[in-house]
Amino acid sequence: MKLSKRKVIWGLLFILLILAAIAYAARVPIGKALFERALNSAIDSNPIADLPDGLHVGICGSGSPMPDPTRAGPCTMIRAGKQTFIVDIGGGAARRLGEMRVQTGGIRAIFLTHFHSDHIDGLGELMLMRWTGGNAAPIPVYGGEGVETVVEGFNAAYAHDEEYRVAHHGADIMMPSGRGGTAMPINFAEGIASGVVYNKDGVVVTAFRVPHDPVSPALGYRFEYGGRSVVISGDTSKSDAVAKACNGCDILVHEALNKEMVGVMQAAFEERGNKQLAKIMSDIPGYHTSPVEAAQVAKQGKAKMLVLTHIVPQLPTPLLKPYFLDGVSDAYGGTVKIAKDGEIYQIPAKDGAQ
Ligand SMILES: [Zn+2]
Numbered sequence: 196m197k198l199s200k201r202k203v204i205w206g207l208l209f210i211l212l213i214l215a216a217i218a219y220a221a222r223v224p225i226g227k228a229l230f231e232r233a234l235n236s237a238i239d240s241n242p243i244a245d246l247p248d249g250l251h252v253g254i255c256g257s258g259s260p261m262p263d264p265t266r267a268g269p270c271t272m273i274r275a276g277k278q279t280f281i282v283d284i285g286g287g288a289a290r291r292l293g294e295m296r297v298q299t300g301g302i303r304a305i306f307l308t309h310f311h312s313d314h315i316d317g318l319g320e321l322m323l324m325r326w327t328g329g330n331a332a333p334i335p336v337y338g339g340e341g342v343e344t345v346v347e348g349f350n351a352a353y354a355h356d357e358e359y360r361v362a363h364h365g366a367d368i369m370m371p372s373g374r375g376g377t378a379m380p381i382n383f384a385e386g387i388a389s390g391v392v393y394n395k396d397g398v399v400v401t402a403f404r405v406p407h408d409p410v411s412p413a414l415g416y417r418f419e420y421g422g423r424s425v426v427i428s429g430d431t432s433k434s435d436a437v438a439k440a441c442n443g444c445d446i447l448v449h450e451a452l453n454k455e456m457v458g459v460m461q462a463a464f465e466e467r468g469n470k471q472l473a474k475i476m477s478d479i480p481g482y483h484t485s486p487v488e489a490a491q492v493a494k495q496g497k498a499k500m501l502v503l504t505h506i507v508p509q510l511p512t513p514l515l516k517p518y519f520l521d522g523v524s525d526a527y528g529g530t531v532k533i534a535k536d537g538e539i540y541q542i543p544a545k546d547g548a549q
């Protein structure tokens with residue numbers, strides 16, 4: 196018997212319809228099975244702990260104060276051996292750490308480069324997450340002069356929430372002694388521009404002053420572990436201090452603001468009579484570094500790799516990247532990356548180094 200083409204098509208459509216009806220009827224058990232599977236794999240996975248011994252850089256926020264759905268506020272995670280540190284914690288970055296499966300309860304310390312709002316927006320949230328991770332002592336928060344005010348302010352703002360959580364879950368689960376942060380002020384003596392601020396279990400962190408006027412103090416940080424080094428510029432205008440701190444570093448994480456693009460924004464605001472935003476756009480290039488300047492610093496500092504972060508302006512399409520990076524490859528021959536939230540750059544420890 197030979198079936199007509201039309202009958203075959205109708206037959207197939209009927210089968211598809213039956214399958215769709217079965218899937219629809221089973222949509223709740225299907226959702227339940229998917230949820231349980233995803234939950235178990237998320238709980239069991241610990242990608243940060245599984246990283247090889249080394250000094251690794253995670254991007255928990257590559258953005259700036261400008262709204263960008265793909266970039267949380269400034270945040271860099273450093274995984275050095277078994278220790279995890281966070282440098283700056285902008286808006287949305289604490290949640291980004293969650294997406295990256297970083298065990299926030301295990302974070303050893305937070306380092307703030309300076310107190311512009313975009314670098315501290317997420318501090319309360321991260322301190323809370325770290326406490327929820329079962330800590331009996333507050334998290335140390337390093338920063339320049341004034342860090343006490345910032346940490347005390349967040350501690351005060353979260354005080355009510357912390358009371359509720361102790362009341363909800365009990366003091367043995369949410370230990371009152373572990374809530375909030377402890378300010379660890381970095382005060383350099385007059386004329387001193389850098390110094391070691393952390394030295395434990397093979398990890399050495401050096402803070403150094405950078406120019407970000409009128410913000411003072413503004414700091415960058417150099418992390419060393421296992422014969423490797425990573426330098427984070429913080430917010431700065433083009434600075435020899437960053438190149439000096441890098442001095443052959445494996446990764447230089449440098450802020451980048453394309454001054455030409457910001458100039459285009461300034462003109463657009465001027466055209467529309469928005470003096471407020473036009474003035475802000477004319478001011479910011481003076482205390483930030485362009486991608487080409489960051490590349491020059493990377494060359495001067497003999498960085499093995501340059502990762503641009505704190506991206507200004509937003510780059511909503513990859514088509515804008517060549518314009519953003521215009522001139523960078525002429526200034527620096529090494530690898531240059533535009534940081535992307537969630538990425539981890541891995542640097543294995545050198546053999547024999549610790
Ligand atoms: Zn900033």
Ligand SMILES: [Zn+2]
Nearest residue numbers: 309311407430
């Ligand atoms: Zn800043």
